[in-house]
Amino acid sequence: MNLLMIGCGAMGQAMLVRWLDTSWLQHVTIIKPSPLPVHLASHARIAYHANVAQCTLAHYDTLIWAVKPQMMAHAFDAVQSVGDVRAHLHISIAAALPLAWYEERLGINTRIVRAMPNTPVSLGLGVTGLTANAALTDKDRLMVEEMIQSLGSAYWLHTESEMNLFTAIAGCGPAYVYAWMDAWCMAAAHYGMPYEDARHIIRHTMRGAMALSDHHIDVPLATLTARVTSKGGMTEAALQQLNKNHQWREGFIAAFNEAMERAQALSS
Numbered sequence: 001m002n003l004l005m006i007g008c009g010a011m012g013q014a015m016l017v018r019w020l021d022t023s024w025l026q027h028v029t030i031i032k033p034s035p036l037p038v039h040l041a042s043h044a045r046i047a048y049h050a051n052v053a054q055c056t057l058a059h060y061d062t063l064i065w066a067v068k069p070q071m072m073a074h075a076f077d078a079v080q081s082v083g084d085v086r087a088h089l090h091i092s093i094a095a096a097l098p099l100a101w102y103e104e105r106l107g108i109n110t111r112i113v114r115a116m117p118n119t120p121v122s123l124g125l126g127v128t129g130l131t132a133n134a135a136l137t138d139k140d141r142l143m144v145e146e147m148i149q150s151l152g153s154a155y156w157l158h159t160e161s162e163m164n165l166f167t168a169i170a171g172c173g174p175a176y177v178y179a180w181m182d183a184w185c186m187a188a189a190h191y192g193m194p195y196e197d198a199r200h201i202i203r204h205t206m207r208g209a210m211a212l213s214d215h216h217i218d219v220p221l222a223t224l225t226a227r228v229t230s231k232g233g234m235t236e237a238a239l240q241q242l243n244k245n246h247q248w249r250e251g252f253i254a255a256f257n258e259a260m261e262r263a264q265a266l267s268s
């Protein structure tokens with residue numbers, strides 16, 4: 001497959017480093033204003049242009065859109081001023097912009113996929129939400145799945161309307177984990193443990209807890225929690241504080257609401 005990648009920042013690069021290890025990717029040309037980092041610039045299967053006007057669009061079968069939603073219209077205008085891209089397969093990872101936004105520019109017969117990855121894709125441990133317009137063929141679908149499965153797991157949404165919720169849960173998710181770990185480390189530091197020691201201990205605690213949860217995938221999370229929580233013990237006392245009045249659940253509900261409202265604003 002010959003890819004044209006428009007934009008290649010944090011998420012574009014996270015995906016690309018995995019794709020460069022696959023056999024289906026023959027070549028990728030990256031378009032972005034500032035030069036590529038050295039490790040990508042020297043790669044034999046990567047070409048780089050600061051401006052799409054230097055590209056022959058017929059050389060590519062698939063366009064990957066990896067710019068910020070606010071930059072998409074500008075990037076689209078630049079590509080469409082160079083040539084017709086209605087026969088290409090388009091995969092966009094931009095948050096918020098609906099399939100209709102792309103169909104308005106490309107027409108309803110163009111094959112368009114929205115993909116919502118998260119940053120662990122760089123290790124092949126991401127989860128990517130997918131939705132597509134009606135023009136996508138079964139063959140395209142299989143190919144997109146192969147591309148995405150090289151990044152971790154692929155999850156086809158039932159309808160596009162689920163995309164903003166998926167983004168709030170999983171696209172944003174790694175940030176929740178890191179921010180939460182940071183708070184956990186800072187609390188340990190508050191009581192005198194060096195932050196980096198706390199980070200080491202918490203990282204291993206999380207890794208072990210995740211592995212146990214994977215191992216007991218059919219066991220309810222409440223049961224796994226109860227196995228750590230002796231009646232009248234330390235965990236019970238701590239959890240009563242941490243999750244007072246179900247404040248975790250309520251916090252996530254409020255957070256997802258804010259994120260989805262932001263998506264609405266970005267798409268209008």
Ligand SMILES: NC(=O)c1ccc[n+]([C@@H]2O[C@H](COP(=O)([O-])OP(=O)(O)OC[C@H]3O[C@@H](n4cnc5c(N)ncnc54)[C@H](OP(=O)(O)O)[C@@H]3O)[C@@H](O)[C@H]2O)c1
Nearest residue numbers: 007008009010011012032033034066067068069093094095
């Ligand atoms: N970060 C995440 O965790 C995440 C998760 C899921 C989805 N996404 C989506 O992925 C997209 C990119 O996010 P990001 O975090 O990778 O942002 P980013 O690091 O800011 O990368 C944006 C890229 O777009 C390039 N760019 C800007 N204007 C351009 C133009 N006119 N033509 C071509 N390229 C242009 C930038 O080039 P320069 O490098 O030269 O400035 C940069 O490479 C967003 O739409 C976001 O919603 C991100």
